[in-house]
Amino acid sequence: MSSRSAESVRIEAVSKMYGDFRALDDVSLTVEAGEFVAILGPSGSGKSTLLMAVAGFIRPDRGRIFFGDSDIVRLPANQRGFGVVFQSYALFPHMDVMANVTFPLQVRGVPQDAARRRALAALDVVKLGGYGSRRIGELSGGQRQRVALARAIVFEPKVLLMDEPLSALDKILREEMQIEIRELHNKLQITTLYVTHDQREALTIADRVAVMDKGKIVQLDNPETIYRRPVNEFVARFIGEATILPLAEARAVVSGDLGAVAPSAYALMVRSEDFCLARSGDENGWLAVGGLLRGVVFQGDSWLLQVDLADGQAITARAQKHFSAEVGALEVGQTIDLHVQRDRVHFL
Template identity: 45%
Template structure:
């Protein structure tokens, strides 16, 4: 699918297949095209090319109200003069369902989101999280085959956002609804999705499970966007399918090459990406360790982040907090190393 506005292409030849009952997150920075993609699926944007198929039926030219999708936006868009129950009932009234059927469906939807006792309240009498759950109940009340969500938790504080994330996961498991979920929050995508599509400049950089994408990012952009990562300049010593040896300062270190990438040529300048939690910190050097100087020690409860300066780069190391981390001081000399499968090699960005 392609979506263009004049000379600007917001969605550039994207192919995305979502399985029935699957929860897929569209993740990317602002301007990456994720909301445009969702709005095209919803019917609020018209693709310039390509098709949108639901169970094999072409819905590309259907207006939004004929697609039958549930939609939840960041702004709750609740009717302030209507009760919670009447807000949830609204899509059923528009579909002309009998009153008894509407009442039963509303009661079930409010029970799903644990808001049954709040049925007669007005939206202004609810917290932000409760209002978002009303919007969710309204989107689910007619049991849509597809639920589209555009950053629905963006207005909530962190603790409440984490609580509602778990509620949405529970509802997804109970109902088996297919969900397409837009977010810029990488942690949210990792927690909630069965698969994640990372977008950049209107294209999908990678489409994979959270574990697959985190452990085996397909590009330096994905490695840096999904989770924390360290990037080190290196030069290829030798390379083959899937693996390479690179030089960092006077050390030769192993690295993995993305499965679909061409083996790097000897002498090529590359970037080495290593997750902070995959780096070990030692007091003594080894043949495959890099000397470093501690520049920051950041205690975060269960973990401690140690920022180190080495070979012209600043590397973050994530360690479990213990007596040893508590003794680390700014200015200490340490030695950093990682396993053969911890570092991934990517072409150097221009």
């Protein structure tokens, strides 16, 4: 796998309707050369439609898609030369692993010897050396995933498109593959567009995350900004666990100085794990909210605290496992104060 000169993919004002359903609503997105962008959204948000439009399987109603400097929106899929990894893997069941991986090379008329060599190299990259003669039916889900990946990169595409490639794998394997795909990208530097509905996966794997809702990209930022500074309530709730209080209500139940609040802000957001049971360090710069402890749930690495505020709203806080002494002292039904540092509060 030699290094290659990467190209950017630029999506400009692309729209797609299915009957009355607006699958893509004037979407624009640029994936820089060699960048890894994850498209994150719930089902029906249009994320797969967008990927399929870039792959060339769906013709948008309007808009342009650039590969480097050339507009490819009317180019058939088989002339785009993008590697695609499908959710169902889409391996050819009547061929063995080697035939699957050499397929894109055969299409290009690469001589058999060279094709075999390159396929073996690609299988090595995905840690499946020695599996060439296996039938697809003999492989586990994780191995099929790797074959699909090898097949998508073996012809050295300038763009790699992945449509929820890990959603059929179990959790442990999925997290392993996320790291491997990330490493593979670091090595090959292919411009990559990656669709997922798993927020953790998107944050783990991508340079930037595009959050989609109802056919629009609502936020495009690096993972930390997406998590810390969501632009609206949808992003805040879709990614991570958050307590969102309308400002008027927050001023009533939160004790402490909220500080300068932008005039356009309408609510504040606190991540569940940013709530603390006690203040530490500097006493200043903390806010607190009081409520009734309704339940404590042990979840392995943390406890989930369910708290009802004075005005009846239910919020959740998360205490890491090293707070076991503090959590152990709690009793359901008691009043409780949750503390949060001022700079951990984000305004929407």
